[in-house]
Structures are given as structure tokens and as C-alpha cells.
Amino acid sequence: ELRGAALLDGVRGRAAVDRDAIAELLVRISEFAARRAEIREMDLNPIAAYASGLSVLDARILLDREVKDAARGELPAAEAASLQARRQEKLRRALxxxxxxxxxxxxxxxxMWLRALDNFKGKRFxxxxxxxxxxxxxxxxxxxxxxxSEIGEPIDYAxxxxxxxxxxxxxxxxxxxxxxxxxxFTAGFSETGDPIGVELEAELKRIASRSDIAxxxxxxxxLCxxxxxxxxxxNLRAGEPGDVCFISQSGTHAISFCMQAPGRAIKVGMSASIGNALVLEAADYLDVMASDAATRAVGIYLEGVRDGRRFxxxxxxxTARVPVLVWKGGVTDSGARATFSHTGSLATPAAGWRAAMRQSGAVEVAGLEPMLDAMELLTRARPVRGRAMALVAMTGGQSVVISDTFASHGLEVPALSEASYAEFKSxxxxxxxxxxNPLDAAWTIGPRAAGGQDNLDRVLDILDRDPAVDAIVMEFRPGLAFGGLRRPIDVKDNIPLLDQLARFAQRAHKPFALAVESQHVPPDLRAGIAASAGALARERGLATFxxxxxxxxxxRAAAEYFERAGNSAKGPIAIGC
Known part of the structure; x- marks a missing residue:
């Protein structure tokens, strides 16, 4: 991704250089610097790379000889690992x-905090x-x-x-x-840059580092x-036990996720707003949540990490077990400045971050709504094993636009098999x-089409059998006004259709989702009708956008996850609720 990467492949008549040797040097130098706390600066410049091997032509290393492990208060590696494991066990109790x-x-x-626990199923003090x-x-x-100390019984979370x-x-x-x-909940620490806040945070870390408290x-x-x-x-509501987890450095995003998730038929199991993350970092929460038997997907909002390798x-x-979606804050210069004043996080180079996400198997999303969209698909539909989409639209103009939309997200809208075309022709x-593909299908499957209900099943079953198709998305228009005289729209009229689509989703071998189209609805009614229609669809286990x-x-996000995780290693994800 670097602009100078072409030099590695050979330019101006020179041979390509030994990429493996360069990669090995980068890894060895990074590990060396991470192991030796007394290294203050290290400069290898220049390095000559050849077709086979390389040479470091000059190097300078500056040491701070007063830095010792004991002075830094560090524990031996085995003891530190044991302490961190005990903290994670206590985090499980707290969650x-x-x-x-x-x-x-x-x-x-x-x-506010006592009232937030009004429906807590345990003991509240x-x-x-x-x-x-x-x-x-x-x-x-x-x-x-x-x-x-006066409470007199074990406390799991304070x-x-x-x-x-x-x-x-x-x-x-x-x-x-x-x-x-x-x-x-207390703030006013290193994120302010205030010397008193910085020292108070350091004292918190010293106390926590000597304990296994989470x-x-x-x-x-x-925690939630x-x-x-x-x-x-x-402002949140208690609900059923859930299967989706969320980790956030922002309290606002953590609460917003938990508030919006139920309306998307997403059931939150555990959520954590982690703020400055002094002792327990995102990696700790991820280890605990992803290893929980009930968890099916994890979302993360991060502004930065202290220990990149551990994360x-x-x-x-x-990601070897469940999909992990990551939303990174502070990807621009102005955003990076804001993250430092928010949670004290330092900026992370964008290219390095993207490479780490790809190699780890995690999938990046660009905001809260894309996070919720991907979560809904991953937990409500079958695994997305490829990028070839079958699209069912209700008008010709719409079919063109949605083809462009899916292609712009790196998905494909292929021609169907000849066998499918032969069936459709009949x-x-x-x-x-x-x-x-995409199908312009209103006059075949719409409410005024002859045999529309039977035709709908035939169309969807053909697409489900087609070897050129990996997934199916169908346009859903609330109400029955299309193709006939306009009359007031009652979304409940769509219940038989939605029941039929839900039955298809259950028997289908491929992931299936609906995209709500409400442009035919008067503007003053559009939002309410679209929301009601989406709710009816989700009640029936249909992934709906x-x-x-x-x-x-x-x-795109779901396909990316299964591509990175490896289809052969992943078991099926159950559909429905």
C-alpha cells in the first residue's frame, strides 16, 4: 500500500528485491525493541536490499540505562500472565x-445508576x-x-x-x-491532559496492577x-438473554448500540464501555466475550490500543470462532486529535490498521448503522459464502440502480445459469x-399478477438452486398499492407475503434478505410505514434493511468475514430467533 512499494518489484532495470528478507528484518527488529525496555531510539539507515538478502549499512541505538524492569514495576512474564488470567475470570463474574x-x-x-439497576435480577446495594x-x-x-467492607457478602460488580x-x-x-x-463512571484523568488527572490515573493503575480486580x-x-x-x-431496557456482544471505548456508542439493537432483532448478551482502558484492554473483553458459548458475533468501537500485538x-x-466487526475512530487527523482528548488514545497509522484487520480475520465497518446492519445479517441469515448476488426488484429503473449499488460494494450481479433462464421462460x-439478473419482477410476483403467490415461490426457489448465485436480496414494498389504484396503505396487508417469505428463508440453502423500498409512500407517512413493515419482517426472522x-x-461485510475465516473451517450459523 506504500507509494514506494513498486521499488521492491524492480525498477529501471533492477531486479526485484528479497521481500522475505525485508519482512524478517521488520519482525526481528520489532520483537527486539519490544523485549528491551531500555531502548530509547533505534535507527537503521540505510538498509540495502538485494535480490537475495540485505545489508544494514549503518545503525544507531540509544539506551536509557536507568530503565529496568523492577523500576517500571513490571512482574515476571509468567506471573503477569497469571494475574491477567485471574482478572479475566473476575471480568466474567462482573459481566x-x-x-x-x-x-x-x-x-x-x-x-441514575441505582435506577439503571431497577430490573437487576441479582442483589443490588x-x-x-x-x-x-x-x-x-x-x-x-x-x-x-x-x-x-460493610456489605458482608461477595460483590461481583461495583x-x-x-x-x-x-x-x-x-x-x-x-x-x-x-x-x-x-x-x-468517574472521568477527568489522562484524557484531559491535566497533571492532577494524569497522576490520579497513574495511581489507579498502580493500585489495579497490584491486584487481580477487573x-x-x-x-x-x-458493563451491561x-x-x-x-x-x-x-434509558435502556432489560430483555432476553442475547448472543451479540459489543465493546466500545465510547460510552455513547455502547449505549446507542444497545438501544438500537432490539429494533433490528439483535439481542445483546454483553456490552462494555471501556473508556481509558487502564488495565483491562479491548483484548481482555474480546477474549472473555468471544469465548462465551452464547456469543455469535462481537462488535468493537476503538479509538486506539496500547498493546497492538496482544489485540x-x-x-x-x-475470529476463528465468531465474526468480529471493528469500527475504528480517529482515522483522520482531526479525528485522531479528538480521540486523544476523549479517551487518551494515540493515533494508529491507517495502512497498518487495515493490514492488521485483514490478517486477523476481523472486518472493518464505517459506523454504527453499518455495524448494526452487518450484525443483523450475520445473526439472522445463513452464512454468506460468496459475493454473487441475485437481486429481485419491482421496476426496471430500480434494477439498474441496485446493480450499481451492489457492485460499488465489491459484490457481483452475475448472469444466471441457462437452466434458470429456461425455467423462467416457462x-x-x-x-x-x-x-x-437483477429481475424486474413486479408483473410476475406482484399482488395483481396472475398466480403471483405461486410465482413468487417459483422465482425464489429457482434462484436458490442456481449455481451462479451465492445470496438473494428482494425488494419489499410495504402495502399493496403497486400496480393498481392507490389507496391507504396498511402494512398488516403484507403479513401473508411476509409469512411466505419467512417460509422460504427457512427452507433456502442460501442467505436471503429484504430491502425495504418506500418511495411510493407519501413523504409524511414514509418513515412510519417503513419502520412498521421492517418490524413485521423481523418478527418473522427475516433480515431486513x-x-x-x-x-x-x-x-459485503459478511462475505468478507467468511472469506477471511475460511469457509471450510466454519460451521453453519442458525437462522431466525
């Missing part, structure tokens, strides 16, 4: 808690030494204590909403009381498990339509 405590909630915030606040908490029917100056003390008390995990954050919204009623916002290895382990109404554009993005 599925039986007991939870809120530390420092106040009436001035309407007891409060710690608030202020007598006036404590009385108001007790009036809510919640047992309040002056200190965590939510800390305390002033930053007492955050280290709060963490130390929880560690001493053997609390499994603690999430700090420190979530700080500067975060913490809707199935257990563990919520990190009073990469965690991604590889996770019944397809070609006046005002076409059975080329608001536009063909969004459907194409989801199929």
Missing part, C-alpha cells in the same frame, strides 16, 4: 453478576456515606452502607460514581474487599447485560418485466 453495588450515587443525578443521600436511597427500597480525587481510595477499598470488578475504565459507562437487568443507562492475537482467536411475465445501499454494505 454476569449476581450482586452489584453502586458507590457514590446522588440525588442531584436522580440516582448502595454505598453512600452522606447521611442525607443515604436516607433518600433507603427510601427507594435499596439497602445502603457506608463502606463496601459501579463507582465518585469525585476523581477519591477514585484511587475507592479502588483500593474494593480490591481489599475482594470485589470482582469495578467500573468507573478495573473497567475509568471514564466509561461500564440486558438479560440480567444489568444496564449502564436508565491482534486476541482478534485472531476470536412462466415469467416479460411484458413490463425481465428475468435477467432500510435501503439496498445498507443491504449491500451488510453483505
Amino acid at each position: 454476569k453478576p449476581r450482586t452489584a453495588v453502586v458507590i457514590g450515587d446522588r440525588g442531584s443525578r436522580d440516582f 448502595s454505598v453512600q456515606p452522606d447521611a442525607k443521600e443515604a436516607a433518600a436511597i433507603e427510601a427507594l427500597g435499596i439497602t445502603n452502607f457506608r463502606a463496601v 459501579i463507582a460514581s465518585v469525585p476523581r480525587k477519591i477514585a484511587p481510595q475507592t479502588l483500593a477499598e474494593c480490591a481489599a474487599a475482594a470485589v470482582a470488578g469495578i467500573g468507573f 478495573l473497567v475504565g475509568p471514564n466509561c459507562m461500564g 447485560n440486558p438479560g440480567l437487568g444489568l444496564l449502564n443507562s436508565a 491482534f492475537e486476541s482478534l485472531k482467536r476470536a 412462466f415469467f411475465q416479460v411484458i413490463g418485466g425481465s428475468y435477467r 432500510d435501503t439496498f445501499e445498507r443491504a449491500a454494505g451488510a453483505f
